[in-house]
Amino acid sequence: MPHALLTTVTDQPGMLSRLTKVFADHQVDIRYVDLHTRNKLSEIYWELTLGDIDMPHLLDELRALPDVHRVEETVPFGKIYGKRVIVMGGGAQVGLVAMGAIAEADRHNIRGEHISVDTIPLVGEQALAAAVRGVVRLPRAKLLVLAGSLMGGEITEAVEEVRKIGLQVISLNMAGTVPDAADLVVTDPVQAGVMAVMAVADTAKFDLMRQLKRRY
Amino acid sequence: MPHALLTTVTDQPGMLSRLTKVFADHQVDIRYVDLHTRNKLSEIYWELTLGDIDMPHLLDELRALPDVHRVEETVPFGKIYGKRVIVMGGGAQVGLVAMGAIAEADRHNIRGEHISVDTIPLVGEQALAAAVRGVVRLPRAKLLVLAGSLMGGEITEAVEEVRKIGLQVISLNMAGTVPDAADLVVTDPVQAGVMAVMAVADTAKFDLMRQLKRRY
Numbered sequence: 001m002p003h004a005l006l007t008t009v010t011d012q013p014g015m016l017s018r019l020t021k022v023f024a025d026h027q028v029d030i031r032y033v034d035l036h037t038r039n040k041l042s043e044i045y046w047e048l049t050l051g052d053i054d055m056p057h058l059l060d061e062l063r064a065l066p067d068v069h070r071v072e073e074t075v076p077f078g079k080i081y082g083k084r085v086i087v088m089g090g091g092a093q094v095g096l097v098a099m100g101a102i103a104e105a106d107r108h109n110i111r112g113e114h115i116s117v118d119t120i121p122l123v124g125e126q127a128l129a130a131a132v133r134g135v136v137r138l139p140r141a142k143l144l145v146l147a148g149s150l151m152g153g154e155i156t157e158a159v160e161e162v163r164k165i166g167l168q169v170i171s172l173n174m175a176g177t178v179p180d181a182a183d184l185v186v187t188d189p190v191q192a193g194v195m196a197v198m199a200v201a202d203t204a205k206f207d208l209m210r211q212l213k214r215r216y
Numbered sequence: 217m218p219h220a221l222l223t224t225v226t227d228q229p230g231m232l233s234r235l236t237k238v239f240a241d242h243q244v245d246i247r248y249v250d251l252h253t254r255n256k257l258s259e260i261y262w263e264l265t266l267g268d269i270d271m272p273h274l275l276d277e278l279r280a281l282p283d284v285h286r287v288e289e290t291v292p293f294g295k296i297y298g299k300r301v302i303v304m305g306g307g308a309q310v311g312l313v314a315m316g317a318i319a320e321a322d323r324h325n326i327r328g329e330h331i332s333v334d335t336i337p338l339v340g341e342q343a344l345a346a347a348v349r350g351v352v353r354l355p356r357a358k359l360l361v362l363a364g365s366l367m368g369g370e371i372t373e374a375v376e377e378v379r380k381i382g383l384q385v386i387s388l389n390m391a392g393t394v395p396d397a398a399d400l401v402v403t404d405p406v407q408a409g410v411m412a413v414m415a416v417a418d419t420a421k422f423d424l425m426r427q428l429k430r431r432y
Contacts, residue, residue, distance in 0.1 A: 014240035016239070017233065023230075023232070024230035029229045030229075098333075098335065118333075121318050123325070
């Protein structure tokens, strides 16, 4: 597990460069970074593998930089929010898939897993295709469920693209070509949510690769 | 709206420093950055406000760097996934809050909003308190709903902390001190989800500040 740091700095051009230079100087490997800005301050969350420097010295060097207000070690996000199952599509079906996925995630999280279920109700071919393509850029996203009654065209192309770079995709049984492009097709939305969580859970025996191209 | 860039680079120490130096040299202001690593490559997503350089020249400078494989302009995340309502707590109630929130988000998203509903079913005082504190570090998170039957102690402290830095919190009506610390208390989980989305939607008339400390 990498180390996690939270830094609070003045929001101005060059700040990120000032911090990353310290990491580069010490061969610190940045595994994940997340910056956002609120009220003239930027909060930057880092996950790092230390290089030729230990944590107390790294903290000292960062704290000595100008316009750095706060530096503290923190718990890695992966330990808090864990793997993410993403559900997108029409609201009615997204809600039912989420119900199944949340109930199943609860069963695994009670036994020590960390699985989140994230949803976005969304309509329109272009909007959905862009959202599908974006999933591979969402941190910790492991599996996508497409929930709707009709999806094809550019959404299907997007599904094929993201599957090629390793994202698993479950589709509800629906009209259009998206089911043909998915790893698995499920008719019952609640079951689709349950299977999605089982597929990413280490505590479950469900192997999506063994179910490849099946329809339930 | 800022510009968004997607860069694909070799995963090695110093890469981020190399890129941020270009931004610093041209007074480019980094509004958001998100880096993650897959198969020896790091994908870095940037949202930027341009300084003394235009986009074509910035793209050229980045592409000229060693170990930079791909640089492209892309659609900002905020336009795709939008504002996030986060629901956390016991699985059964999280599922029902999510149902309400997703159905309501669908109604607003159809009219051009972008609202996501993200959930994590989670038990235990320490785990929940850590997750509550983490919400302010999640990009685009606007409102937190706590769904359960008993929450207090350190979770209540965490709720008070995040409210102070501007996160809105809705609590289900439950045992423990969390309801006393929340902005609003709602008994019906589906209604709690609906109200949460109404509170963050620009297309809704619901003003959480006018409902402050009420119980439904």
